[in-house]
Amino acid sequence: MDDLFDDLDRSSPVPLYFQVARQIEQAIEVGKLPPGSRLDNEIHLADRLGLSRPTMRRAIQQLVDKGLLVRKRGVGTQVVHGQVTRPVELTSLHDDLAAKGQQPTTKVLVHEVVPAPGEVAASLTVPEGSPVLHLRRLRFSADEPLAVLENWLPEPFTDLTASSLAERGLYQLLRSRGVGMRVARQRIGARRATAEECSLLDETRGSPLLTMERATHDDSGRAVEWGRHVYRASRYAFEVTLVDR
Amino acid sequence: MDDLFDDLDRSSPVPLYFQVARQIEQAIEVGKLPPGSRLDNEIHLADRLGLSRPTMRRAIQQLVDKGLLVRKRGVGTQVVHGQVTRPVELTSLHDDLAAKGQQPTTKVLVHEVVPAPGEVAASLTVPEGSPVLHLRRLRFSADEPLAVLENWLPEPFTDLTASSLAERGLYQLLRSRGVGMRVARQRIGARRATAEECSLLDETRGSPLLTMERATHDDSGRAVEWGRHVYRASRYAFEVTLVDR
DNA sequence: CATGTCGATTTGTCTTGACATATGCTTGAC
DNA sequence: GTCAAGCATATGTCAAGACAAATCGACATG
Numbered sequence: 001m002d003d004l005f006d007d008l009d010r011s012s013p014v015p016l017y018f019q020v021a022r023q024i025e026q027a028i029e030v031g032k033l034p035p036g037s038r039l040d041n042e043i044h045l046a047d048r049l050g051l052s053r054p055t056m057r058r059a060i061q062q063l064v065d066k067g068l069l070v071r072k073r074g075v076g077t078q079v080v081h082g083q084v085t086r087p088v089e090l091t092s093l094h095d096d097l098a099a100k101g102q103q104p105t106t107k108v109l110v111h112e113v114v115p116a117p118g119e120v121a122a123s124l125t126v127p128e129g130s131p132v133l134h135l136r137r138l139r140f141s142a143d144e145p146l147a148v149l150e151n152w153l154p155e156p157f158t159d160l161t162a163s164s165l166a167e168r169g170l171y172q173l174l175r176s177r178g179v180g181m182r183v184a185r186q187r188i189g190a191r192r193a194t195a196e197e198c199s200l201l202d203e204t205r206g207s208p209l210l211t212m213e214r215a216t217h218d219d220s221g222r223a224v225e226w227g228r229h230v231y232r233a234s235r236y237a238f239e240v241t242l243v244d245r
Numbered sequence: 246m247d248d249l250f251d252d253l254d255r256s257s258p259v260p261l262y263f264q265v266a267r268q269i270e271q272a273i274e275v276g277k278l279p280p281g282s283r284l285d286n287e288i289h290l291a292d293r294l295g296l297s298r299p300t301m302r303r304a305i306q307q308l309v310d311k312g313l314l315v316r317k318r319g320v321g322t323q324v325v326h327g328q329v330t331r332p333v334e335l336t337s338l339h340d341d342l343a344a345k346g347q348q349p350t351t352k353v354l355v356h357e358v359v360p361a362p363g364e365v366a367a368s369l370t371v372p373e374g375s376p377v378l379h380l381r382r383l384r385f386s387a388d389e390p391l392a393v394l395e396n397w398l399p400e401p402f403t404d405l406t407a408s409s410l411a412e413r414g415l416y417q418l419l420r421s422r423g424v425g426m427r428v429a430r431q432r433i434g435a436r437r438a439t440a441e442e443c444s445l446l447d448e449t450r451g452s453p454l455l456t457m458e459r460a461t462h463d464d465s466g467r468a469v470e471w472g473r474h475v476y477r478a479s480r481y482a483f484e485v486t487l488v489d490r
Numbered sequence: 491c492a493t494g495t496c497g498a499t500t501t502g503t504c505t506t507g508a509c510a511t512a513t514g515c516t517t518g519a520c
Numbered sequence: 521g522t523c524a525a526g527c528a529t530a531t532g533t534c535a536a537g538a539c540a541a542a543t544c545g546a547c548a549t550g
Contacts, residue, residue: 013541015503035370036466041530051396052505054299057531067428072464073531074513080428080466083368125280125326182324182489183312189482190435208435208453208478220403221281221316221325233453240485242425259513260533286500297535302501318501319543 005049016051027080028068035081061148069243093139094169102141109164110136120152121239123215123226133158138200145201146235180219187212187213188238201232250294255421261296265304273313273324276301280326312486338384339414356380365397368400368460368471383445391480392448396472425464432458433483446477453478
């Protein structure tokens with residue numbers, strides 16, 4: 001119980017509250033903090049680590065936001081019951097698959113710069129008719145078709161090459177160009193597959209597909225990407241964690 | 246620009262950071278702060294309102310978490326581009342429909358206390374075979390069938406009556422009993438409707454349905470509810486906002 | 491003209507200290 | 521024995537100040 005924490009590295013560029021949060025998270029993962037167990041109170045913990053209470057609070061808050069801990073005033077902080085959970089983050093399908101050890105591959109079906117149609121222009125908040133990069137990609141996981149990804153990107157991202165998109169994920173490419181993606185709004189629904197989608201995805205006629213529309217904004221508030229994706233329902237599902245504060 | 250803020254009520258039980266966040270949010274809604282506009286820096290704002298900087302920061306952070314604002318070090322805080330957004334919260338279908346002005350109605354199909362089957366027991370973290378309330382409800386919106394909701398609840402919630410469930414939503418009933426729901430983990434997928442679901446939901450054979458599994462935990466970390474819901478894809482979709490921090 | 495350096499600006503991180511308030515247990519009165 | 525008051529405990533809210541680090545524009549230098 002006492003050796004829950006390694007020493008902190010105050011010279012590291014990683015913030016202290018983040019280091020602490022990661023250590024608590026690991027303690028939960030390896031079972032040192034079983035579900036339902038209570039943490040020491042904030043002041044004790046802060047003392048033991050030589051931190052101020054706000055910093056300690058921030059570390060705990062980060063895990064509360066992730067859905068790993070719950071707090072109740074006058075009582076304390078406890079580990080949430082329930083099985084292992086991968087918290088939802090601002091990731092892409094490519095990221096998710098790579099993290100799971102699968103090796104996603106991509107086939108670029110459409111790669112063209114076109115004048116923005118009305119709906120796309122509205123979602124990206126660019127003038128109608130301004131040049132946008134239109135992408136349509138087929139994503140495989142373990143050599144099985146998984147999803148059809150259709151995206152539109154405004155200036156200055158219209159110069160992404162088809163070959164780079166075949167090699168790496170869209171989010172990866174954007175991040176390596178210094179784009180700081182911050183907010184994404186998604187709408188998740190379902191519908192039947194069209195005949196074309198069936199042949200692309202190796203599904204039978206009328207199979208149910210999971211659909212997602214997503215608009216992603218960067219740290220300046222500008223739209224970076226708008227997309228309409230369809231996933232094989234037989235092989236994919238979304239996981240979301242909601243936290244009330 | 247100067248009269249962005251009403252006076253704050255320091256005697257109110259509503260926290261100051263919350264009052265400030267609400268006022269900024271309203272300023273965005275009514276267009277006083279158009280998309281892309283920059284806020285004053287934190288120190289000025291805090292000064293003008295007679296607040297400390299941490300309190301001001303917390304107000305802003307709340308809106309960043311909601312996806313309304315983005316911050317960039319060395320630059321400032323800006324309003325996100327894009328259309329109006331309903332933030333995601335820990336709500337139920339009944340809440341959502343009621344908030345939209347629709348009047349949800351419910352028909353209780355199954356209402357029984359049974360020994361917890363294995364899968365249910367695992368999700369609720371109760372012993373297998375312990376008594377749980379098994380519910381199956383048909384939810385209507387504007388007299389149209391919308392979803393089939395199947396839920397299991399552990400002690401001490403097995404005494405909810407069928408008549409109260411026909412009148413009010415499950416989350417409403419739990420809240421009125423003092424249950425503080427904090428964390429919910431959802432898994433969203435899709436599949437074809439079964440023959441029985443078709444007749445209940447007035448859909449044609451093999452129609453695509455949106456599926457959701459959800460486990461809800463209270464502020465003590467205990468499981469409150471586990472459910473498996475199906476929605477008519479033709480009439481419902483999930484909206485999610487993701488924020489990277 | 492290109493490049494790099496410097497400085498002003500703004501958010502990010504961290505500390506110390508204080509008081510408020512919800513919770514649950516203990517204690518005491520009836 | 522039951523119920524209420526009170527107390528200890530823990531998180532929630534708020535303040536004031538300090539330094540770090542990223543960004544961007546202006547200016548100087550090659």
